[in-house]
Amino acid sequence: MNGIKTVLLLGLLSGLLLVGGQAVAGESGLYLGFGLAVVMNFASYFFSEKIALMAHAAQPVTETENAAIYHRVAPLVRSLTQQMGIPMPRLWVIPEEAPNAFATGRNPSHSSVAFTAGLLELLDDRELEGVIAHELAHVKNRDILISSVAATLAAAITMIGRMAFFFGGSRDEEDRGSPLGALVMMIVAPLAAVLIQMAISRTREFSADATAARYAGAPDGLIRALRKLEMWSRRIPMDAQPAMAHMYIVKPLTGGSLMRLFSTHPSTEQRIAKLEALGG
Numbered sequence: 001m002n003g004i005k006t007v008l009l010l011g012l013l014s015g016l017l018l019v020g021g022q023a024v025a026g027e028s029g030l031y032l033g034f035g036l037a038v039v040m041n042f043a044s045y046f047f048s049e050k051i052a053l054m055a056h057a058a059q060p061v062t063e064t065e066n067a068a069i070y071h072r073v074a075p076l077v078r079s080l081t082q083q084m085g086i087p088m089p090r091l092w093v094i095p096e097e098a099p100n101a102f103a104t105g106r107n108p109s110h111s112s113v114a115f116t117a118g119l120l121e122l123l124d125d126r127e128l129e130g131v132i133a134h135e136l137a138h139v140k141n142r143d144i145l146i147s148s149v150a151a152t153l154a155a156a157i158t159m160i161g162r163m164a165f166f167f168g169g170s171r172d173e174e175d176r177g178s179p180l181g182a183l184v185m186m187i188v189a190p191l192a193a194v195l196i197q198m199a200i201s202r203t204r205e206f207s208a209d210a211t212a213a214r215y216a217g218a219p220d221g222l223i224r225a226l227r228k229l230e231m232w233s234r235r236i237p238m239d240a241q242p243a244m245a246h247m248y249i250v251k252p253l254t255g256g257s258l259m260r261l262f263s264t265h266p267s268t269e270q271r272i273a274k275l276e277a278l279g280g
Contacts, residue, residue, distance in 0.1 A: 046106070048104070048106070048149050049104045049105045049106065049110065049111075049112055052102075052104045052244060052247065053092055053104065053112060053114065055244065056094045056096070056114065057094065057095060058092035058093065058094050058112075058114050059092060059093050059094075059095065060090070060091070060092060061073065061074075061091035061092055061093050062091070066093055069091075069093055069115075069120060070091065072120070072125075072128075073091060073115070073120075073128070073132070074091065076125070076128065076129050076132050077089070077091065077113070077132055077136070080129070080132060080133050080136050080215055080216070081136060083215050084136055084137075084140045084215055085140075086108040086111075086136065086139055086140050087108055087109050087111075089103070089105070089108075089111040089112055089113045089136070089139060090111070090112040090113075091112070091113055091114075091115075092112055092113070092114035092115070093114070093115055093116070093117055093120070094114055094115065094116045094117065095116075095117055096116040096117060096118060096238060097116070097117065097118040097236050098116060098118050098232075098233060098236045098237060098238035098239075098252065099116055099118040099119035099121075099122045099123070099228070099229050099232050099233060099236070100115075100116050100118075100119060100229065100233065100238055100240075100248045100249060100250060100252055101113070101114060101115045101116065101119055101131050101135055101248065101249050102114055102135065102244075102247040102248045102249065103135040103136070103138045103139050103143075103144050103147075103247075104144055104147070104247065105139070105144045105145070106144070106145045107142065107144075107145065108139050108140065108142070111139045111144055113132065113135045113136070113139075115131075116238075118232070118236065119131065119229070122228055122229075122232060123225055123228065126220070126221040126224070127221050127222075127224045127225035127228065128221075128225070129216055129221050130212055130213075130216055130219075130220075130221035130222030130223070130224070130225045131222065131225050131229075131249060133211070133212035133213075133215050133216040133222065134208050134209060134211075134212040134222060134249055135208075135249065136212075136215075137207070137208035137209075137211035137212045137215075138204070138208050140211065141204070141207060141208065141211065143204045143208065147246060147247050205265055205266055205271060206266065206270075206271065206274055209222060209271055209274065209275055210274070210275075210278060213275055213278050213279070218279060219275040219276070219278050219279045220279065222275060223272055223275050223276065223279075226249075226250065226268050226271060226272055226275075227268075227272065229249065229250045229268075230250055230268040233250055233251075233252060237252070238252035240252040246265070250265065250268060251265040
């Protein structure tokens with residue numbers, strides 16, 4: 001199902017680039033839109049993992065780089081991946097005080113799990129195990145491809161909308177571009193980015209939570225972690241890009257942002273209630 005959604009998202013991007021390019025700059029814009037569609041489809045599938053990690057200035061966690069973090073995290077990851085029957089992902093740390101984590105990649109063999117420095121400081125080992133199990137559940141359930149591609153496409157579409165606003169329509173009447181086309185593109189592009197994020201099923205978080213509880217042996221660690229993350233993410237808001245908000249274990253954006261209306265996360269209270277029911 002996630003594979004079908006990925007194809008549909010890539011098709012949506014292609015169609016938007018073609019229509020938007022023609023609206024902004026006529027026939028020449030149509031050709032430009034086609035070229036961008038080819039490049040973006042390729043980049044979204046093969047490089048969305050690297051794009052997400054670069055956007056967060058993530059640093060590798062290995063035996064020689066960030067070794068202290070590696071020796072704490074790697075044994076937990078190794079134990080859980082063996083139980084789940086998936087390969088060991090690459091590990092990363094994000095130099096950010098706000099506590100959060102996400103998984104990215106195109107399949108279990110090409111996956112990464114990233115933690116903020118704030119999360120590693122905040123959680124004890126049992127709580128950290130619950131978070132790791134949740135992120136590995138996204139890898140096992142193959143949520144990461146659709147999530148990573150959606151993040152890349154949402155960012156790209158938003159950028160295209162801004163370009164249309166700044167550059168406007170073509171003044172070459174033969175190309176039939178118009179300022180009105182640029183205005184339409186400016187409105188449609190951010191809306192399309194929101195629709196892409198809405199295509200990410202909110203039920204995937206419930207599924208990942210349940211999978212995490214099963215492989216961690218009990219839901220208590222993840223429950224405690226979610227409570228802490230919800231509380232501290234409000235105290236230390238994360239300056240995350242809206243296009244990537246759906247990737248995190250808890251929604252990083254707070255306040256009255258428009259994106260709250262289109263949240264890809266169920267409430268933390270709902271998630272904890274379901275986990276408590278599993279424990280009961």
